[in-house]
Amino acid sequence: MTDASRTTSTDERADAAANAVTSADRRFASPVTDGGLAVATAGPLGPSGVDRPAREASVPPASSGGRRRLVDRRWFVIVGGAIIPVALLLTWQLVSTSGLVPVSMLPSPEMVWLAAVDLAQRGLLGLYIAISTQRVFIGFAIGAVFGLVVGAIVGLSKLGDILLSPTLGAVRAVPSLAWIPLLILWFGIAEDSKIILIAIGAFFPVYTIVAAALRHVDRQLLEAGRAYGLRGIRLFTAVQLPAVVPSVISALRLALAQAWLFLVAAELIASSMGLGFLLLDSGQNGRIDRIFLAIILLAVLGKLTDALVGLFERWAVRKWA
Amino acid sequence: MAAASATAREASPIAHSAAAAPVSLRGIGRAFASQGGSRQVLRDIDLEIAAGEIVAILGPSGCGKSTLLRIAGGLDRPTQGEALIDGEPVKPYDARSAVGFQEPRLLPWRTLASNVALGLPKSTPRAAGREQVARLLDLVGLADFAGHRPREVSGGMAQRTSLARALARNPAVLLLDEPFGALDALTRLKMQDLLLDVHAAEPATILLVTHDVDEALQLADRVILLGHEAGADGAPPATQGAVVVQTVIVPGHRPRDRGSAELAELRGRLLDGLGIDRHGAARGIETGTTIPHYPY
Numbered sequence: 380m381t382d383a384s385r386t387t388s389t390d391e392r393a394d395a396a397a398n399a400v401t402s403a404d405r406r407f408a409s410p411v412t413d414g415g416l417a418v419a420t421a422g423p424l425g426p427s428g429v430d431r432p433a434r435e436a437s438v439p440p441a442s443s444g445g446r447r448r449l450v451d452r453r454w455f456v457i458v459g460g461a462i463i464p465v466a467l468l469l470t471w472q473l474v475s476t477s478g479l480v481p482v483s484m485l486p487s488p489e490m491v492w493l494a495a496v497d498l499a500q501r502g503l504l505g506l507y508i509a510i511s512t513q514r515v516f517i518g519f520a521i522g523a524v525f526g527l528v529v530g531a532i533v534g535l536s537k538l539g540d541i542l543l544s545p546t547l548g549a550v551r552a553v554p555s556l557a558w559i560p561l562l563i564l565w566f567g568i569a570e571d572s573k574i575i576l577i578a579i580g581a582f583f584p585v586y587t588i589v590a591a592a593l594r595h596v597d598r599q600l601l602e603a604g605r606a607y608g609l610r611g612i613r614l615f616t617a618v619q620l621p622a623v624v625p626s627v628i629s630a631l632r633l634a635l636a637q638a639w640l641f642l643v644a645a646e647l648i649a650s651s652m653g654l655g656f657l658l659l660d661s662g663q664n665g666r667i668d669r670i671f672l673a674i675i676l677l678a679v680l681g682k683l684t685d686a687l688v689g690l691f692e693r694w695a696v697r698k699w700a
Numbered sequence: 701m702a703a704a705s706a707t708a709r710e711a712s713p714i715a716h717s718a719a720a721a722p723v724s725l726r727g728i729g730r731a732f733a734s735q736g737g738s739r740q741v742l743r744d745i746d747l748e749i750a751a752g753e754i755v756a757i758l759g760p761s762g763c764g765k766s767t768l769l770r771i772a773g774g775l776d777r778p779t780q781g782e783a784l785i786d787g788e789p790v791k792p793y794d795a796r797s798a799v800g801f802q803e804p805r806l807l808p809w810r811t812l813a814s815n816v817a818l819g820l821p822k823s824t825p826r827a828a829g830r831e832q833v834a835r836l837l838d839l840v841g842l843a844d845f846a847g848h849r850p851r852e853v854s855g856g857m858a859q860r861t862s863l864a865r866a867l868a869r870n871p872a873v874l875l876l877d878e879p880f881g882a883l884d885a886l887t888r889l890k891m892q893d894l895l896l897d898v899h900a901a902e903p904a905t906i907l908l909v910t911h912d913v914d915e916a917l918q919l920a921d922r923v924i925l926l927g928h929e930a931g932a933d934g935a936p937p938a939t940q941g942a943v944v945v946q947t948v949i950v951p952g953h954r955p956r957d958r959g960s961a962e963l964a965e966l967r968g969r970l971l972d973g974l975g976i977d978r979h980g981a982a983r984g985i986e987t988g989t990t991i992p993h994y995p996y
Contacts, residue, residue, distance in 0.1 A: 603805040605793050606775060607818050607869065617818070621809045698809075 486668040491675070494668040498657075508676065511642055511653040514570070515684070518577025518645070519638040523631055525578070526585025530630075533586070534593025535619070544590075551583045555644045563648055573645035580641030581634040588633070592626035593619055628692045635688055639681040654680075720751040720905045721786035721796060721872035723772060729780030729941065730767050741767055743780070743941035747924065751872075754899065754906040756916035759926030760974055763942040765909040766802075766877050768926070772907055773797045773875045785873055795821070798871035800879045804858035806850040812861045813837060813846035819868030836864040839901070840894065856887040860894070867898060874904040878911060889958075892918055896954050913970045917963050918956055923948040925973045946973045 449455050468488060474480055475487035482490065498504040529547070532539040558576055566572040596619050604618040646655020654673050661669035728745040731738040741764040749755050759765045770776035771783050774794035783790040785797065798819065806815045813833050820829045837843050840860040842853075850858050859879065866874060876895075880888040892915060899906060910916050916923045925946035929939075948966055950956075956963060 599801070599803060599805050600807065602775065603799075603801060604818075606773065606799045607865070608793065608795060608822055609818075618807065621807070624809075 483665075483667065486671055490668045491671045494666070494672050498669070498672070507653050507657055508680065511646070511655070512680065512684075514573055514577055514645065514653065515635075515638045515642050518574045518641070519581045519635055521574065522578035522581025522638065523585050523634050526582045526630070526634065527589055527627070529582075530586040530589030531593060534590040535615070540590075540594075547583075547586065551587075555580060555641050556647075559644065559648055568649040572648055573650065576645040576648070577638050577641045580644075581638045584633040584637050585627075585630045588626055588630035589623065592623040592630075596622045625692075625696055628688070628695055632685060632688045632692065635684055636681060639677065639684070643677070719872060720903050722751045723747075723749040723873055723905055723907065724784040724787075725749075725768070725772065725781070726784070727781030728768065728771060728778045728783060730764065730771065730776070731779045731941075740939075740941035742778075742926075742943075743939065744943055745781070745926075747944070749905055749907065751905055752903040753922065754908065754920045756908045756910055756920035756923045757926060758910060758913060758916050758923055758970060758974065759942065761911065763926045763928070765926055769799075769875050769877050769907060769909045772873070773799045775799065795869075796871065797873040797875055798866040798869035800863055800866045800874065800876040802878045802881055804850065804855075804862040806858055806861055806865075808850050811847050811849060812842060812853065812857075815850065815861055816864045816868050819865035821869060832868060833864075836867055837861075839867070839898065840864045856883055856891070859883060859891065863891075863895070863898070867902065870902075871904050874906045876906065876908045878909055880915065881911065888912075888915070893955065895919060913967050913974070914958070914963075916970070917950055917966055918958060919954070920950055923950060923966075923970065925970060927973065927975075946970070 450459075471485075472488050475482065475485050486494075495504060498507070529543065533543050533547075534540075555576065558579060559572075562572040562576055566575060600618055600622065601614070604614050609617050642653070643655040643658065646653045647659060650656040654677055657669060657673045661667070661673065725745050725747040728747075729740065729743040731740045733739075745768060747755070757765045757768060767776060771778050772785075772790065774783075774790045774792045774797070777792075785794065790797075806812070807818070810818070816833045816836055817829060820832060824832070834843070834846070837846050840863055842857060842860055842864070845853055845857060850861070853861075859882075863879065866876075879895075880891045883891060895906075896919065906919075908916070908919060924944055925948070926942045927945040928942055929945065946969075948970060950966065951962060952960075
């Protein structure tokens, strides 16, 4: 056992030893230490119902004895994720050079690359990416804030739930494109209408997930909080808010993805810049290389921003969960 | 065991003690709404608990033990009768009592120290609060684990933290709902001794729900057995709801000898009351007699 557990009384040592045995089964049959303390899984005694991501992932197995499986190695995680994109790229190259499909239907990777270089030389590529990213982030921020506030109202107050849920559920059912004519009439064709549409897209995942998470905060913890004199805002900050932090973050992640989805719809509103405009414009001009470019850029940007939120998520889960 | 707990008592005195308060349960009844009417769980419970007394509530599973405890703490309201602490009605989530739940119910994102601090009365000054938390963690033997999160400690340690949190409230009445039920047998015995040490240092009125007859006899001044009255000749009871079917005053001072014959006899009576056969009379051995020596 570790130093820390040696200082504990006999019963704790027995507990910790028993727990170490069970956890060792899962952790490649090696005693696991974490910060000098044998990690004792609380089992049925642990605060139940709280969604706690397993900590095993962040615990490196002991250096002696235990062999790490391939799927646990960091380099393999990165390389493994790249296998399919690289294979797709190779297949694409092979198909387009073999002449099986005419280039008017499937441009070669090189043509897409040249289209990117061409746009970059005209100073358009950076501009389009920047304006699209800006629209996504502003719309996402507005939608997420509203989603958090309304989600909190609906999740915490029975009255709020009764009054707001049916209406919001109906509004959520409206497809993104259906908003466009209305938004143009109300807000014109400038940035406002586009950002509002993206905000609508980002609002609903946050609202839905936050409201549900708050409604399902562990009742036992809530009762314990109340029994110890917490009410209203103090109960919210001490129990409910920390309990839903993991859910809030996954809601934000989903909302960001949704914001990118709504971007293209937003940029169909008489825009003259952005990746959605690039798609629309290229479609009308038959520039299939630029269509491919825009699609690839949307995929890569979406994945990159998602990865950023993922890093934030890992930090927050370590801190709160 | 007695000597060990005596030294522990000297080693961890609590500077200021709570003024224990008497608890009165008068004609308590509780019915729960169920499909097609209501189901009476408790009825006509009358119980006077003196300040500083330890009362254990025993009873078969589902008889309303926990409900009675929750009513005493203001976590639930009775449908009949009233609960009083110190002569005044129990308010919702009454500040005069502290509840130790069956599960530790610690906030997983807080350290043990910060979880104990949750129990401090709202008006506690910051520095005094820190001092009190440190003292309580020391009392339950967790001074070295103040900075750990609940998931990093064992179930017994989490339950002790939960007890420290309840004590941090400086309660006049301590309500414990099967606090050691989920612990292994040895840890449970140690926790019982710890509770007695705590009670000696800080004599709150303790109402303890348990399903363990030995635990009740070891800890309590008085054991209340809840159950359903049988009708005449074993017929089903005429009225719904559990009542106090037996009250046992436990003789002797704590800590009690776990192996004493007197306690064994009381255990037998309580087990009878719980409907458990002690398999003595069945073999023609008169219960209460000593086991004959070889040769029979």
